[in-house]
Amino acid sequence: MLFDFDQAVIRPDGEKDLQALLEELKQLEDFRLTVEGHTDSKGTDAYNRDLSRRRADSVAAWLASASPALPLPQVRAYGETRPAASNEKPDGSDDPAGRQLNRRVEIIVRATTGN
DSSP: OBOOTTOOSOOHHHHHHHHHHHHHHTTOSSEEEEEEEOOOSSSOHHHHHHHHHHHHHHHHHHHHHHOTTSOOOEEEEOTTSSOSSOSBOTTSOBOHHHHHHHSBEEEEEEEOTTO
């Protein structure tokens, strides 16, 4: 799910994605969740780690409130260290579309049955 610049508030399109995820999770029996927060490269490393943590925490809190029976997710904050896209165009100019793709939270679902 994507976030606006310098924000950790879940957007309406993100809430729709989370609702769809909850429906999918109803089909699973034993699983664990990891919520990973990310940012673009604007700002300091420390600020971006904090922002990515706030993004991941907001998603984890949303999941917990929407479905208290879910296992508590593990939350990870990566800041700008794992970009999904380039923050710059090949000529070195700013790439707003790439930066938008980096302002995200990823939710990892892992089966725990048999582990």
